Amino acid sequence: MLHVSHRANSVLASPIRKFLPMVLDAEKKGIHVYKINVGDPDIFVPKEFWRGLKMYKEKTIGYAPSTGIREHTEAWVKYYKRIGIKLEPKNIIPTVGCAEAILLAMMAVADPGDEVIVFEPMYTSYKGFASMSNITLVPITLKIENNFSLPDESEIVKKITKRTKAIIVINPNNPTGSILSKKEMDMIVRIAVKHNLYIIADEAYREIVFSQKPTTFLSYINAKENIIVLDSISKKFSCPGTRIGSVASFNEDFMRAILKFAMVRLSAPTLEQYGAIPLLLNAPRLTKEVTKEYKKRRDIVYKGLKKIPGVFCTEPKGALYIIAKLPIANAEGLVEFLLKKFSYKNKTVLVTPAEDFYITKGLGRNEIRIAYVLNTKALKDAMDILQRGIRNFLM
């Protein structure tokens, strides 16, 4: 009997798969399902992308250099320069989405059995990549009641062992929509420097912040060697299907390691690297537009949730997500109910049970995550339907 690997077994199947047949069944019955479960926005990719794509005039489509197509990598450098960070091309390598950046960065800093500290709830792909690369994630639980703010320094330091290699932070955060305060960022940097740890900062949602300016850990010049920043064009320019991200660091040993990994897998897609150039060069204008739109949506979702009796949530400060605590023991049951047994005017709504965003077993069962990826009109309707659905479920 052939077996798959333990690491394959340890990756959990995405909960989305479980609900997909239910969604299809509902749709077959003529029910419209508002999908606010994943971060796949309905916003048009800026026309600049198509303009960038047309810059590609070759009749061959060769491998891009593993270091990135020169103009593309330089566009990232210029993009970072605008936010005050002076990278050289050797400090940044384009990747196949932020996803690949996560895997390569984890593999570059940690060996099998090594530990990385994370804050839960967290973007689920980290769990999968940790399983694939045999790295142990050590979770520190953040509470919705505390606005998902970080605990005291001592609580974090307690988790550090001889095998700890890095702290992962997602800022702005998926799935919580929270952002780190200056004080929290300072603390993370202080801990990393003191305990000789890398900071892997996933800043894919950097510009999508509603009442602050975008920040980056790369601005901590006193911790240059410690900081690794992962980025992506997917969310800030509404084009996740292009699969273009990046990994940046002033740590030259680390970047050499990433380059070696990058050369093994050859290159990120050639055409999209061109498409991304005018996006990166026009980032301030384009990200301002998209953030304005997400702020409107945030308001609708937040207000919509606050109206539902028994629901607890705090106002998201960034990204395109919110977590809400429900007056329900098991959110998965609600999601199933909404898809299989409920509809209002032939419409229903798909949200994500938050359990999968936690590492610690049993947490998040009464929470859901909403991704505000629909236009304001659809979102208003979806929130109304969610309210009716919850009421019905509790009857």
Add this chain to the structure above:
Amino acid sequence: MLHVSHRANSVLASPIRKFLPMVLDAEKKGIHVYKINVGDPDIFVPKEFWRGLKMYKEKTIGYAPSTGIREHTEAWVKYYKRIGIKLEPKNIIPTVGCAEAILLAMMAVADPGDEVIVFEPMYTSYKGFASMSNITLVPITLKIENNFSLPDESEIVKKITKRTKAIIVINPNNPTGSILSKKEMDMIVRIAVKHNLYIIADEAYREIVFSQKPTTFLSYINAKENIIVLDSISKKFSCPGTRIGSVASFNEDFMRAILKFAMVRLSAPTLEQYGAIPLLLNAPRLTKEVTKEYKKRRDIVYKGLKKIPGVFCTEPKGALYIIAKLPIANAEGLVEFLLKKFSYKNKTVLVTPAEDFYITKGLGRNEIRIAYVLNTKALKDAMDILQRGIRNFLM
């Protein structure tokens, strides 16, 4: 002091990087460098690709499903049906090039410390991916004098231990240009079934065969559970920069594992999945054209090498590579010489020292690999220059 991981240290830097500054220096001096060192062809991508790309009419660029865009995955299914293999969409998942297929397949069958049998010389990325995923490659050395044919069954079986999970075969082969005989394929299948091993068959060059019909391990229906086939549109359709490959298997446990990994990294690029559809649907015609061209090139390179005194090589049967044994102790010295100290009519040539294609230390030092990725006229000139260069080097 921060360190990178052991696995990062264990990945060798690509030898291409070492020669790049020398190439740039030569080019600065006005010397044209014929680059026949990597499998990045000069052949135009078929116009069908651009037609496929235009099928994409959306104004958003969302994530593709992890299982692939339906029409794209179905195009793979149709492509395989034409060569006699009846896959269902659940048996195949598109990947980010064959490169990602290699990494995911290795991770799905083996855990850190597990062993995989390979035949050296072999495509170098396997070494890198094995380091990244902490899998031990157990090499069986093939000899140029034996036309790189496989050893007896007993020689292979000898290498199997309790930790052996798979045998990797690249067919047609990069870097040797050899193809497996029916007898060799039968033997590999027999061993795999008997010893409960996966066969990871990298068939990216399937159609590029010069005197036989394309084959695939998927045709062994008696070993359905054992066989994993990696594929790519890069070489057969001359578009490596699109980063579209696939992994296929009738083993449902294995495909479930791959799907879980695929979901963690979300998706392969959306636009190129569309571009690939008409390529896959027109595979017989398009691959016939490209193979005809490579056959002409193969003849030029093979004849060119045979003319050089002291050089030994055998006629490649497929792919776009040839390995040649030189009357020189260290091929790396020759490559440096050609770039730094030699030119003929202001031209020189870049080939790859074959040492890096071996796992066993010390092997391949007197061998080079040539990728016949230039048009016939350029290739003739390059071979003439190589002959003159070798003569000069030996003087």
